[in-house]
Amino acid sequence: MSFRFELSIGMLIALALMASGRAPKAPLRELKVCADPNNLPFSNQRGEGFENKIASVIAADLDLPVRYTWWPQHRGFIRNTLNFGRCDVILGLPAGFGAVLETRPYYRSTYVFVSRRDRGLHVNSLDDSVLHTLRIGISVGGNEYQKAPTAQALARRGLGANVVAYGRYGDSSRPNPPADLIEAVADGAVDLGIVWGPLAGYFAGHSTVPLDIVPVKPDIGPPGTPFEVAIAAGVRRGDVAMRNRVQSSLDRHEQEIRGILERYGVPLVVGSAGD
Numbered sequence: 001m002s003f004r005f006e007l008s009i010g011m012l013i014a015l016a017l018m019a020s021g022r023a024p025k026a027p028l029r030e031l032k033v034c035a036d037p038n039n040l041p042f043s044n045q046r047g048e049g050f051e052n053k054i055a056s057v058i059a060a061d062l063d064l065p066v067r068y069t070w071w072p073q074h075r076g077f078i079r080n081t082l083n084f085g086r087c088d089v090i091l092g093l094p095a096g097f098g099a100v101l102e103t104r105p106y107y108r109s110t111y112v113f114v115s116r117r118d119r120g121l122h123v124n125s126l127d128d129s130v131l132h133t134l135r136i137g138i139s140v141g142g143n144e145y146q147k148a149p150t151a152q153a154l155a156r157r158g159l160g161a162n163v164v165a166y167g168r169y170g171d172s173s174r175p176n177p178p179a180d181l182i183e184a185v186a187d188g189a190v191d192l193g194i195v196w197g198p199l200a201g202y203f204a205g206h207s208t209v210p211l212d213i214v215p216v217k218p219d220i221g222p223p224g225t226p227f228e229v230a231i232a233a234g235v236r237r238g239d240v241a242m243r244n245r246v247q248s249s250l251d252r253h254e255q256e257i258r259g260i261l262e263r264y265g266v267p268l269v270v271g272s273a274g275d
Contacts (some may be wrong), residue, residue: 028245030067031059032088034081037070040176041202041264042092045070050198050264051091054106054257058089061249082234088242093234100234103247106254107261108269109197110215111150111227114185117210123192125217126153137164137181137190139199149225150194164190179203186211196229201265215267228269 033055035043043049045068047056059066069086071077078099082090095105115121123130136159138150154163166181182203185193193200194216204211216227233250235242250257261268 028062028064031055031062031064032067032069032086034069034071034077034087034090036073036077038175039073039178041198041266050260050266053260054091055089057253057256057260058246058249061252062245078234082236088239089233089235089246091233093232095230095232097232097234099237101237101239101243102232102234103243103250105230105232106250106257107266108228108230109267110219110229110269111194112197112200112216112267113212113214114182114193114195114200114204115191115212116185116188117212119191121192121212122214124214126157127218131157131159131162131192134162134191135164135189136162137166137184137193139178139181139195140165140167149227152225153227154194176203182207182211197267198261198264201267205265213267215269 035049035051035055037043037045040049042051044052047053055066069081071081071086078090081087082100090100093100093102095102113121113123115123121130121134123134131154136154138148138154140148140151151160151163151165154160164184166184167177178199181190181193181195182200184190186207186209197213197215200213204213219228220226233246235246258268
């Protein structure tokens with residue numbers, strides 16, 4: 001068999017594989033992750049967030065370096081990062097998000113009430129009558145006030161006039177804009193905050209004013225709005241191989257990842273992984 005004939009056969013096989021979608025992919029040389037550069041406790045450009053730490057665990061398991069593409073996690077984040085090909089993995093997505101191929105959840109957390117300990121409010125339910133006497137801070141993104149689960153739950157209980165909205169993104173030119181609501185509780189600008197648990201646990205733990213954190217109940221508000229949320233990693237739709245790699249790493253290091261979450265003060269709901 002001539003070299004020219006062997007080469008032609010090889011090219012035909014390669015073209016056939018490409019046409020069938022089964023062309024072999026180049027080996028991974030790095031774990032390409034997209035993340036927000038200024039979004040503690042989740043991520044920042046110095047690698048100080050818990051999602052940064054989890055990404056490092058996955059990369060070490062796969063024997064790869066991590067390469068970040070930094071992008072503010074605002075509207076269009078998935079479109080401009082993962083779907084644009086700037087990265088292969090995004091951590092910290094709500095399970096069932098739909099725009100990605102996701103792993104199983106690696107933790108589940110909950111919204112919490114945050115209040116100054118010296119106030120002794122002891123609020124543990126959205127149906128507590130004392131809420132009608134309080135200024136209640138909530139976090140919303142952009143023009144999404146009406147869609148925010150906290151805003152909907154409070155409005156249904158006739159508490160819309162008690163709400164003070166804080167931008168989820170804040171002023172990105174300064175560090176840690178998501179901390180604004182926790183600082184408002186500590187400073188007394190609001191009496192009570194209803195905050196996503198990982199944010200509350202981290203920033204309350206760094207507050208000089210002692211703060212109480214209590215899970216929001218009921219954990220599901222009508223019409224089926226969840227206050228407990230499972231969190232997964234996501235890859236591009238159709239990239240089953242990458243999803244399986246990430247899932248295997250998450251499975252192998254489940255206890256290590258749980259330890260990272262606990263160190264960052266994330267309120268974990270029982271049965272957090274694998275839901």
